[in-house]
Amino acid sequence: MSEKDNLPSADGNEELKGEAITTDHTGTENQNTIKNDTSSTEEPESSNPVEEQPVSDASQETVENAETPIESETAIPKTSYEAPVQKKDAHVDEIEESNAEDAEDEGNVERHSLEEKDYHAMTMEQLVDEFEGLLKSKKVQTIKSHIEEIKTEFNSKFSEILEEKKEEFISEGGSEIDFFYSSPLKKRFNALYKDYKNSLTAYYKTLETNLKSNLENRLRIIEDIKGLINVEENINTTYKHFKDLQEEWRIAGPIPRDKYNNAWNTYHHHVEIFYDFLHLNRDLRDMDFKHNLDQKLKIIDRAEELAQDDNSNRAFRELQVLHKMWKEDLGPVDKEHREAIWERFSNATKTIHDKRQAYYVDVDKAHEANLEKKEAIIAKIEAIAQDDLSSHQAWQNKIKVIEDLRKEFFNAGKVPIKVNEATWAKFKSAVRTFNKKKNSFYKGLKKDQYTNLQKKLELIQTAEDHKDSDDFDTVTPLMKKIQNEWKAIGHVPRKDSDKIWKRFKAACNHYFDKLNAERNAANKGQVEAFDKKTKMLDELKDLQLSGTPEADLEMIKQKTEEWNALGPVPQNKRFIEGKFNKTLDGLFNDLKLDKSEVEMIKFENKLEHLSQPDDTRLLDNEHHFIRKKIDEVRGEINQLENNLQFFSNIDKTNPLVKDVLNNIENHKENLAVWEEKFKKLKELY
Structure with missing residues (x-):
């Protein structure tokens, strides 16, 4: 495997005076012949600009979406020799592509360190709070993917509420064209998103200028390095100048991502040419080779440590930095070490790459398990939506169950991307079916409530018509009757409930206050x-x-x-x-x-107090009580007389018989008193 940082990409073919330079698979120059005269090396023709890399769909968004490719008036010259076609390894390509993405904005690396959160499981309130927190605490260019995911989840949840509100509005007789719904939470989200887009636009407007300036500066550094081999000065002075230019390159800042790889390859190519030029002073070159080897060995050691890290994402992010250091901060090493160190570095990279791929396989499995959970939840909602419920309480219970299932759905985690939209659509369809049946029920219920409203308005009219009446004997029973009817009628629309109750209560209170005042006078x-x-x-x-x-x-x-x-x-x-x-x-x-005489005197006195002209309840209660006592005493007498029949010969001298006979006589005297009381009571009726 070739040492990647020693292999510039071949974008063109220019000639050098003297013998051509070729590159073997290790990245070591095979210099057949090169003249010692520094003037023998001809600069590449700057009139042959580099062909721009294809721009992806994502990079053709507007600056507002932070993906506008930034054009430079200064073209990057093609490399001055053609490297052989080399085999690309997926694990290295992944690193290079990620680093190229970060190259446009060095601060954008911060996006890798942002915590991954399950926005799908968050409520709308939590999503807005998370949005606000990111906007306040993070650089605007680092949170794009997080904000877009928050936006997607928020809009999905809001659209679900919007559909439900729309169905309720139409079910109540509203026209679809007149429907409008918003909320303080939606307005807050829109305000935050507007601030985010404005900040992002301002940032990328400034970045565009900086990227162009940095690119021009880097191209100037390349030209200065090219010119070093034509300078007639002490080699040590030239070498120091070269190291200063390398340091300038290191701190030169980000450039457009579509210029990143070609700019670096061009820079690296001319650095290689300078090292070939240094063959006149091997001490300086060997010193650089040794330094680069020491640093690259440290990078390899760290990469091999990362290969043992169980957190594959964290290891991958640090590996990106190591590759960037290997490629951008360090030069080549001696030929005898190049193949070996690259193999070690590449193997460590592959281990991390494979572990990361395995991690994503596990993530995919987890997403598949989440999909099964969500499909089971959707099935439960669909089953509930088929239930025919006939009472308000039953619907309220099911509404609570559906809300719990909705929370369970959002907390179930992410599903595979390929089925995410379909799963979400199926969930919304199930909930929508339930809501339609619920709205249909409450539409009928509201119809009943409007009927109840008309009945209560009629009772209010009756109460208000009679509230000033002085005919207390006639109106008092009427007012009590309509109060009982009010309680039995049932619910009215919530918006009218308090208003009509206050009217009815005011009319009734007015009448009974007047009645009480009259009675107080009496x-x-x-x-x-x-x-x-x-x-x-x-x-x-x-x-x-x-x-x-x-x-x-x-x-x-x-x-x-x-x-x-x-x-x-x-x-x-x-x-x-x-x-x-x-x-x-x-x-x-x-x-x-005599006890009977005393009892009747007391009873007659009692009757005086039971007789009330406007209330017969006391007499009624006494009438019921005496009738009950008469029945009880007669029952006792019958029972005692039946008991005597058990004696074969009734001997009045028998103590037991004598006791029963006395008891019967006492009950008969008692019965006579109760019957006399009952007679007196009937006279009052």
């Missing part, structure tokens, strides 16, 4: 009655009986009449009636009277 006397009853209750607690049952009973009846004469109390104060009854119970217990 309740003024009830409040006074409560105060008087409270005072009377305190007096009853200190009441002392005379010990004569008839007189004490008459006194209790009188107190009861006085209490009832005070009138009803507010509803929330009726607890005082319970306190009064409890006090009476204590007084009756001290009397030596």
